Amino acid sequence: MMVAFWDGADKSALRVDLWTNEMMVDEMADFYYQAFMGMAESYDRATHDEILVNDIRTFAKSFYQKFKELQIKENKI
Numbered sequence: 052m053m054v055a056f057w058d059g060a061d062k063s064a065l066r067v068d069l070w071t072n073e074m075m076v077d078e079m080a081d082f083y084y085q086a087f088m089g090m091a092e093s094y095d096r097a098t099h100d101e102i103l104v105n106d107i108r109t110f111a112k113s114f115y116q117k118f119k120e121l122q123i124k125e126n127k128i
Contacts (some may be wrong), residue, residue, distance in 0.1 A: 052069040052070075053067070053086065055067075077122065079113065084114060087114065088111050089105060091107035
């Protein structure tokens with residue numbers, strides 16, 4: 052789990068990562084993919100900036116595809 056808050060005074064994100072030793076690498080990749088896609092949705096609702104939203108979504112898909120390719124290459128799938 053990841054929790055992040057915006058510090059307006061410092062203009063930075065405060066983040067707390069809460070991971071367990073039981074979380075598998077493939078679960079972490081799924082989590083990150085979903086988090087990136089969720090950020091794209093939030094950014095879209097806030098800004099309606101289709102160009103940047105599509106960039107975030109494209110990155111998320113590329114990230115997940117590269118993860119799957121590495122898993123296949125390393126015979127983990």
